[in-house]
Structures are given as structure tokens and as C-alpha cells.
Amino acid sequence: MTIAPSEKAYVPFVSVDHMMQLVHHIGIEEMLAGLAEYIEADFRRWNLFDKTPRVASHSEEGVIELMPTSDGEVYGFKYVNGHPKNTKAGLQTVTAFGLLANVGNGYPVLLSEMTVLTALRTAATSAMVARHLAPKGSDTMAMIGAGAQSEFQSLAMKALVGLKSVRLFDIDAAATEKAARNLAGMGLEVVKCRSAEESMEGAQIITTCTADKQYATILSDNMVGSGVHINAIGGDCPGKTELAPAILHRSSIFVEYPEQTRIEGEIQQLDPDHAVTEFWRVLAGEAPGRTSAEQITLFDSVGFAIEDFSALRYIRDHIGGTEYYRDLDLLADPDDPRDLFGMLQRAAPCGG
Amino acid sequence: MTIAPSEKAYVPFVSVDHMMQLVHHIGIEEMLAGLAEYIEADFRRWNLFDKTPRVASHSEEGVIELMPTSDGEVYGFKYVNGHPKNTKAGLQTVTAFGLLANVGNGYPVLLSEMTVLTALRTAATSAMVARHLAPKGSDTMAMIGAGAQSEFQSLAMKALVGLKSVRLFDIDAAATEKAARNLAGMGLEVVKCRSAEESMEGAQIITTCTADKQYATILSDNMVGSGVHINAIGGDCPGKTELAPAILHRSSIFVEYPEQTRIEGEIQQLDPDHAVTEFWRVLAGEAPGRTSAEQITLFDSVGFAIEDFSALRYIRDHIGGTEYYRDLDLLADPDDPRDLFGMLQRAAPCGG
Incomplete structure (x- = not known):
């Protein structure tokens, strides 16, 4: 029974x-x-x-x-x-x-x-933060790394920030093709680029989300102009980073939870006391977000519980x-x- | 699709x-x-x-x-x-x-x-330990506390130690009736007792597993004679114990993982440096188990991962x-x- x-x-x-x-x-x-x-x-x-x-x-x-x-x-x-x-x-x-x-x-x-669900929430978090930190009127994103997260990032930025154009680059051209195919007909202009530099032309938002490289330099200092928002997704565990340290020094850095980000994020490359802003404090009105058009804002995202x-x-x-x-x-x-x-x-x- | x-x-x-x-x-x-x-x-x-x-x-x-x-x-x-x-x-x-x-x-x-499954593994752990520590020929157990764990304990002791008789006591007579009814026809003599003292008559194994009392004294010192094995299940979180401290001082105490047991087990009543034996060391031949017929062995069980x-x-x-x-x-x-x-x-x- x-x-x-x-x-x-x-x-x-x-x-x-x-x-x-x-x-x-x-x-x-x-x-x-x-x-x-x-x-x-x-x-x-x-x-x-x-x-x-x-x-x-x-x-x-x-x-x-x-x-x-x-x-x-x-x-x-x-x-x-x-x-x-x-x-x-x-x-x-x-x-x-x-x-x-x-x-x-x-x-x-x-x-x-x-x-x-994690793919969705990661993209939703990025776009929620970009809505507050990216330059007003941002409509173009460089999407560097066309892996599993790239399409979700693109659509979240469209839904929340009003993105009109995404410029895809991946060192693996097949990955770029895959992402472009997936995004076709979704209401975004999709531009396939042959270099990271090319992908950044006219972009107000730069999203980096590349695969498991050890201390890679996806973005070098001279590639990044002023007045952009960098959404750094790929540096998310000890030993894995994507940005040249010089970029970090030019940026206002926003993080989820410093205790975790200092171990896992881009800022593992910086001194443990380098100033960063907990993003929730921006939402709570306790800390400024973007304060000028020329500022580089950087969301050093590692994912939080x-x-x-x-x-x-x-x-x-x-x-x-x-x-x-x-x-x-x-x-x-x-x-x-x-x-x-x-x-x-x-x-x-x-x-x- | x-x-x-x-x-x-x-x-x-x-x-x-x-x-x-x-x-x-x-x-x-x-x-x-x-x-x-x-x-x-x-x-x-x-x-x-x-x-x-x-x-x-x-x-x-x-x-x-x-x-x-x-x-x-x-x-x-x-x-x-x-x-x-x-x-x-x-x-x-x-x-x-x-x-x-x-x-x-x-x-x-x-x-x-x-x-x-936890009910089964708790009983299996108790009986596995009793097989090594209880006096040779143990065939009678006092089961103090006739809650959800009591029938599992009784059957595990039957299967692993050769228990023949279980003497049930609970301050709630309805619980004793429930356990006796559940154990009927399972090949054990079941004796319903009206006091903890009565349940311990002739028992070589004493299992305590009572409900959530704060620092209760289910067993007082004068109730426990020599040459028994005490299987203490109920003391399993901070503030919850069942045995009078004097019993602990007369016993050879065996535990799963001291770091956890000192916080959650009966030995939270003792000095943090009171000697206890990790039971795995008995199995590994690194520490003695029962060394004499008169000894009181105590398994202070809290459950471990x-x-x-x-x-x-x-x-x-x-x-x-x-x-x-x-x-x-x-x-x-x-x-x-x-x-x-x-x-x-x-x-x-x-x-x-």
C-alpha cells in the first residue's frame, strides 16, 4: 500500500x-x-x-x-x-x-x-547595475567573449538599459557566429567584430566575459577611453582576471560584497585596501554612482548569494x-x- | 517543442x-x-x-x-x-x-x-558503536524516550548487537504505547515501564533519546550501575543534555567529532579539555574501546556529516x-x- x-x-x-x-x-x-x-x-x-x-x-x-x-x-x-x-x-x-x-x-x-536561472540572474544583475552607472543614453555595447552568457547579457541590456546595438567579439570566430545567430531577429543590431578593439568602437558599455584564462588581459589600458561603463563578468575566481590593472586605477569600482570580490574579482590585482563602493549603497543613496560623463565606472561582478x-x-x-x-x-x-x-x-x- | x-x-x-x-x-x-x-x-x-x-x-x-x-x-x-x-x-x-x-x-x-534515512542512519550508528563498546552478551536495552527514534534504535540493536529485550519508558505513556505497538511482532520482547529506573533493570545498554528539554537530567548518577554502555542520543544541540555530569565523570566517553560534540553533546557540561576518544580511532586500532567488564562506556552521539x-x-x-x-x-x-x-x-x- x-x-x-x-x-x-x-x-x-x-x-x-x-x-x-x-x-x-x-x-x-x-x-x-x-x-x-x-x-x-x-x-x-x-x-x-x-x-x-x-x-x-x-x-x-x-x-x-x-x-x-x-x-x-x-x-x-x-x-x-x-x-x-x-x-x-x-x-x-x-x-x-x-x-x-x-x-x-x-x-x-x-x-x-x-x-x-543563474545565466538569467547574472545578466539581470549586470543590466540593473548598468542602468544606474552607464552613461545616459547608452545604446551600444561591446560584448567581449561570446560564450554562454553573451546573449543573456545583450538581451538584459536591451530590456533594462535600452541597448540598440551589440558588437560581438570572441577569439573563437565560431563562438561569435553562434551568438550572432542566436541574437538574430531579437530586435538588436548585431555586429560581428574581428578584434576587441573593433568591438569597442562607439560602445558606452563594455562587457567582458571570456573563458577560463589565468590572469588574461582582455582589455589593456590604452583600449579603454573615458566615459564608459565596464561590466566585468569573467574575473570571478582566484587567479582569473580580465582587465589590465591600470584600467582599475582609472576607474570608479563598484562591487557586490567586497569580502568576496577581493578574493575572486578583478580587484584581487589591487591592494586589499583599495577603495571600492558596495553597489547596494548607491541604491540606498549612501554613496554616489556615476558623477561625471568622463568617469569610467567599473562593475567588478563575481555573483553573490x-x-x-x-x-x-x-x-x-x-x-x-x-x-x-x-x-x-x-x-x-x-x-x-x-x-x-x-x-x-x-x-x-x-x-x- | x-x-x-x-x-x-x-x-x-x-x-x-x-x-x-x-x-x-x-x-x-x-x-x-x-x-x-x-x-x-x-x-x-x-x-x-x-x-x-x-x-x-x-x-x-x-x-x-x-x-x-x-x-x-x-x-x-x-x-x-x-x-x-x-x-x-x-x-x-x-x-x-x-x-x-x-x-x-x-x-x-x-x-x-x-x-x-537519517532516522535509519542514527540507529545504525548507535548499534555499530554498541557492537564494539557494549558488554559482551548484551541482550537487554533500556530505551528512555519513546519518540520517533526509539523503534529504529531497538531494531538496529537487535540486528547488530543481538538485542532480545527492550524496556521502554517515556514520561508520556501514550508514546510508550505507540512504540510498544510498533515493535509488536518484530521479534523483540517489549516491556513497558513506568519509570526510567524500572526500564534499567537488567539492561546492559541504556539509550537516552528524549525530547527537547533544556539541560534535563534523564539519568541521575545513582541510577547508573557499573558495566553498562550508555548510548546518549538526545543531547544534540547547545543547551540540550540528558545526563547528570557525575555520570560523565565515571564514564569512558566516545564521540564522533570532538569539535562538534563539545558544543552539541553531553560533554558540553564538561571542561573543554576533558579527555574523550574519537570512536573512529577504536575501529582503526589506535585507541582502546571497552577494557573491563565494570567500565561504563558512553557514546555521546550528536550525528555527523x-x-x-x-x-x-x-x-x-x-x-x-x-x-x-x-x-x-x-x-x-x-x-x-x-x-x-x-x-x-x-x-x-x-x-x-
């Missing part, structure tokens, strides 16, 4: 397939804008959050991390791995899933894939009434909490 | 219902013995493990914890909450689920409920070829890892 668990025992689960269907149901640009709204709302209440550092398990091949956080009412964590050699084996270098739970009783309320939390909140609030999740029997929920054994016995095939 | 994910994208998932069916399929005593074997094997290679302390998020109502560990090839973590007031709301005070992943590529290989890891390994190894799991589409797995966006586009309802 199989006994159906009570309603409390079920956790809504969003699979990869359901996530992709949800994106199309909502519309990708609308979803990027919605995610940005949730992320901005959580940045504005930054001090409420329990900002536990991520818990990493390192091996020769890569790292597996748990990124927990809580706003006091809802708890969330993301499982994420980083294995650079996976690509050669036809696997994703990064996969992820996440969970939200009720702080009051500890019961999970959402389990979701987060490989697709609160962004994942916001993204999971968005999913939780948008799956209700849709077919894009199913209930998972993840929690034991006996009628009498002291009688777990009785529940087990009653589940015996012969009713035993 | 919905595109079926590749095989790599699927993670086997064991629901509560499947776990219960698996227990009946294997047989509860055989499963307890099998779990004990896996746990003992992992205790014997204790030094291999990455013993990250658990990551706790505390609130007024309770705690949510992540317990990660790794043996260098396999990574595992458990999500577990502890919310003492949940019982009043008809909820479990503790629910849990866990995951195993491949360290080499970071891909999860098992997601499983762990509320039922490696036991969960062993239990998840057992499940992973025993679901193959059964119907007691299903594949979960938890991971994005595009044909071209750089083309996550293309995968998303191809999943559009109109094939877009």
Missing part, C-alpha cells in the same frame, strides 16, 4: 525543462526585467541579509560550493560547481540548483534548477497557477511527528 | 515514498545492518574526509543547517532543520534531504529524502535496478556547453 503524503510534505520543483518553458511563457526580456526588479529590491534591503560566505569544497578538478543566505523570513541556498575541464568532456563547467525554505519552520518551499536568492524568490512568485513545476515528495510528514516508524510500517507493500 | 535532456542532465531522486518502499524491499533489519557496514567503513577511513563544520543559519524559531563533506571522490551534503515548536503545528521538528555529487566534474549523482554521507552512498548503491527512484531533470545539459541560450531558444513552444 502506498500512502499519499500530506500537502506539507510536497516541495514545488522546477526542472530545467519547466524553467525554459517558464521563460518562454513570461518572455525572456520581461523575465530579465522582473529578475532585475527582485534583485534591486533585495540590494536595497542589503543589511537585512545573513551574508554567510560561500562554503567551498576544492579538488584538483574544480570546486563545489554551497551559497546560503537568509533575509530572516526566507532561507535560500545554491549548489554550484565550477569545473573548467568539463567542456572538453561535453559537460557544463558550471551547473547549479537552488532551494528556498521557510525560516519559521525549516520546511523547503521551492527546489529549482539554477543553471539556466543574494542575487540567487532574489532569482529563486522570483520563480517562487511566478510558478503559481502555471504548469511549470511539479510537487516533489521530498519531506517525511507523518500524521504524528513522533511516529515516523508507524508511517514507515503503514507504507509496507502488504499494509503491514 | 519540448526537448528531452541528455542522460547526463538527470539526477536520480529518491522520494519519501520510494525510500519507504526501498526499506521494505530490502528489509528494515538488513538495511540497518547494511547502513552500519557503510558507516563503519567510512569511520575506518576517517582521515580521508574533508570535515567542514556544519553551516548553520539560526533564527528565533530554530536552525537550518547544511552539512557538507567529501572523501575526495564523492561530495555529499545534507540539508536539515531543527524547529522544536513544529510539533505543536503538526510538523516534523526535523526534516532533511541530501545530495551526492561527483567531485571530478561537480555533477550531482543522487538527490534523496533524508528524514527517514560522514554518517549521512555513508547513508547516501548506501542508497546510491542499492537503488540500481529497482523502481524506487526516478530521474530528475535538475541540470541543464546543452549539446554545446557554450550555447545555453540556443538550448533555451530550441525549447520555445513554437520551436523558435
Whole structure:
């Protein structure tokens, strides 16, 4: 005899397939804008959050991390791995899933894939920050690195900043072709460029998101003029950076969480006391954002647990009434909490 | 159009219902013995493990914890909450689920409920330790506290130590009745007792597992004679203990992981430098276990991540070829890892 668990025992689960269907149901640009709204709302209440550092398990091949956080009412964590050699084996270098739970009783309320969702939230975060820091009227972006994140970045900048033209460059021309193909017909002018320099012509926003190079110099100092916003995504773990240090010295640097960015971001190349601005303080009116047209603003983005939390909140609030999740029997929920054994016995095939 | 994910994208998932069916399929005593074997094997290679302390998020109502560990090839973590007031709301005070992943590529290989599984692994750990520390020929156990863990403890001691008689006591007679009813016909003599003292008559093993009392004294010094093994399960978080300190001073104390037990176990009542033996060292032949018939051995058990890891390994190894799991589409797995966006586009309802 199989006994159906009570309603409390079920956790809504969003699979990869359901996530992709949800994106199309909502519309990708609308979803990027919605995610940005949730992320901005959580940045504005930054001090409420329990900002536990991520818990990493390192091996020769890569790292597996748990990124927990809580706003006091809802708890969330993301499982994420980083294995650079996976690509050669036809696997994703990064996969992820996440969970939200009720702080009051500890019961999970959402389990979701987060490989697709992380791509969306990363782009939404970049565009949310660019909306506040990029020069007024920015309509052209250099997209350096045409990997898995490039299309998401382009569409998020279109949805939130009003981007009209994206100038793609990748050292692998096939990657540039792939991104251009994917972005065709999405309402953006797409220009395929043969060099990073070419991609930067006329661009007010420069996004760097290249693959796992050690201390690469994707942007050298002489390439970057004044009055631009640099959105640096690719420098996101120890030993991995993309910008020449001289650029950092000319820039006003904005970060998510300095404790983490100083280890993982572009600023690992700088002195530990080099001044940076926590971006949430700009939103809260506690620190200036862009103060002049000539200024170079730099968002040194490494990805932070609160962004994942916001993204999971968005999913939780948008799956209700849709077919894009199913209930998972993840929690034991006996009628009498002291009688777990009785529940087990009653589940015996012969009713035993 | 919905595109079926590749095989790599699927993670086997064991629901509560499947776990219960698996227990009946294997047989509860055989499963307890099998779990004990896996746990003992992992205790014997204790030094291999990455013993990250658990990551706790505390609130007024309770705690949510992540317990990660790794043996260098396999990574595992458990999500577990502890919310003492949940019982009043008809909820479990503790629910849990866990995951195993491949360290080499970071891909999860098992997601499983762990509320039922934790009950089994806790009992299996107790019995595995008692098999090594309890007096030879132990056949009678006092089971003080007839809550959710009591039946599992009794059956594990039967399966691993050869227990013949269990003497149940709980301050709530209804709980004693429940446990006696559940254990009827399972091959154990079950004696319902009206006091803790009565339950201890003739018992070589004393198991304490009572509910969430602050610094309770379930066992006072004069109640405990020589030549017994005490299996103390209930003292498992700061402020929660069950034994009078004088008993601890008369006992040889064995623990899982001192760093954790000194905070959570019975020994939080003792000086931080009070001598205790890590139980794995007994298995490894590095430390003595029971050295005389008169000795009081005490296993101050708080539950450790490696036991969960062993239990998840057992499940992973025993679901193959059964119907007691299903594949979960938890991971994005595009044909071209750089083309996550293309995968998303191809999943559009109109094939877009």
C-alpha cells in the first residue's frame, strides 16, 4: 500500500525543462526585467541579509560550493560547481540548483534548477547595475567573449538599459557566429567584430566575459577611453582576471560584497585596501554612482548569494497557477511527528 | 517543442515514498545492518574526509543547517532543520534531504529524502558503536524516550548487537504505547515501564533519546550501575543534555567529532579539555574501546556529516535496478556547453 503524503510534505520543483518553458511563457526580456526588479529590491534591503560566505569544497578538478543566505523570513541556498575541464568532456563547467525554505519552520518551499536561472540572474544583475552607472543614453555595447552568457547579457541590456546595438567579439570566430545567430531577429543590431578593439568602437558599455584564462588581459589600458561603463563578468575566481590593472586605477569600482570580490574579482590585482563602493549603497543613496560623463565606472561582478536568492524568490512568485513545476515528495510528514516508524510500517507493500 | 535532456542532465531522486518502499524491499533489519557496514567503513577511513563544520543559519524559531563533506571522490551534503515548536503545528521538528555529487566534474549523482534515512542512519550508528563498546552478551536495552527514534534504535540493536529485550519508558505513556505497538511482532520482547529506573533493570545498554528539554537530567548518577554502555542520543544541540555530569565523570566517553560534540553533546557540561576518544580511532586500532567488564562506556552521539554521507552512498548503491527512484531533470545539459541560450531558444513552444 502506498500512502499519499500530506500537502506539507510536497516541495514545488522546477526542472530545467519547466524553467525554459517558464521563460518562454513570461518572455525572456520581461523575465530579465522582473529578475532585475527582485534583485534591486533585495540590494536595497542589503543589511537585512545573513551574508554567510560561500562554503567551498576544492579538488584538483574544480570546486563545489554551497551559497546560503537568509533575509530572516526566507532561507535560500545554491549548489554550484565550477569545473573548467568539463567542456572538453561535453559537460557544463558550471551547473547549479537552488532551494528556498521557510525560516519559521525549516520546511523547503521551492527546489529549482539554477543553471539556466543563474545565466538569467547574472545578466539581470549586470543590466540593473548598468542602468544606474552607464552613461545616459547608452545604446551600444561591446560584448567581449561570446560564450554562454553573451546573449543573456545583450538581451538584459536591451530590456533594462535600452541597448540598440551589440558588437560581438570572441577569439573563437565560431563562438561569435553562434551568438550572432542566436541574437538574430531579437530586435538588436548585431555586429560581428574581428578584434576587441573593433568591438569597442562607439560602445558606452563594455562587457567582458571570456573563458577560463589565468590572469588574461582582455582589455589593456590604452583600449579603454573615458566615459564608459565596464561590466566585468569573467574575473570571478582566484587567479582569473580580465582587465589590465591600470584600467582599475582609472576607474570608479563598484562591487557586490567586497569580502568576496577581493578574493575572486578583478580587484584581487589591487591592494586589499583599495577603495571600492558596495553597489547596494548607491541604491540606498549612501554613496554616489556615476558623477561625471568622463568617469569610467567599473562593475567588478563575481555573483553573490543574494542575487540567487532574489532569482529563486522570483520563480517562487511566478510558478503559481502555471504548469511549470511539479510537487516533489521530498519531506517525511507523518500524521504524528513522533511516529515516523508507524508511517514507515503503514507504507509496507502488504499494509503491514 | 519540448526537448528531452541528455542522460547526463538527470539526477536520480529518491522520494519519501520510494525510500519507504526501498526499506521494505530490502528489509528494515538488513538495511540497518547494511547502513552500519557503510558507516563503519567510512569511520575506518576517517582521515580521508574533508570535515567542514556544519553551516548553520539560526533564527528565533530554530536552525537550518547544511552539512557538507567529501572523501575526495564523492561530495555529499545534507540539508536539515531543527524547529522544536513544529510539533505543536503538526510538523516534523526535523526534516532533511541530501545530495551526492561527483567531485571530478561537480555533477550531482543522487538527490534523496533524508528524514527517514537519517532516522535509519542514527540507529545504525548507535548499534555499530554498541557492537564494539557494549558488554559482551548484551541482550537487554533500556530505551528512555519513546519518540520517533526509539523503534529504529531497538531494531538496529537487535540486528547488530543481538538485542532480545527492550524496556521502554517515556514520561508520556501514550508514546510508550505507540512504540510498544510498533515493535509488536518484530521479534523483540517489549516491556513497558513506568519509570526510567524500572526500564534499567537488567539492561546492559541504556539509550537516552528524549525530547527537547533544556539541560534535563534523564539519568541521575545513582541510577547508573557499573558495566553498562550508555548510548546518549538526545543531547544534540547547545543547551540540550540528558545526563547528570557525575555520570560523565565515571564514564569512558566516545564521540564522533570532538569539535562538534563539545558544543552539541553531553560533554558540553564538561571542561573543554576533558579527555574523550574519537570512536573512529577504536575501529582503526589506535585507541582502546571497552577494557573491563565494570567500565561504563558512553557514546555521546550528536550525528555527523560522514554518517549521512555513508547513508547516501548506501542508497546510491542499492537503488540500481529497482523502481524506487526516478530521474530528475535538475541540470541543464546543452549539446554545446557554450550555447545555453540556443538550448533555451530550441525549447520555445513554437520551436523558435
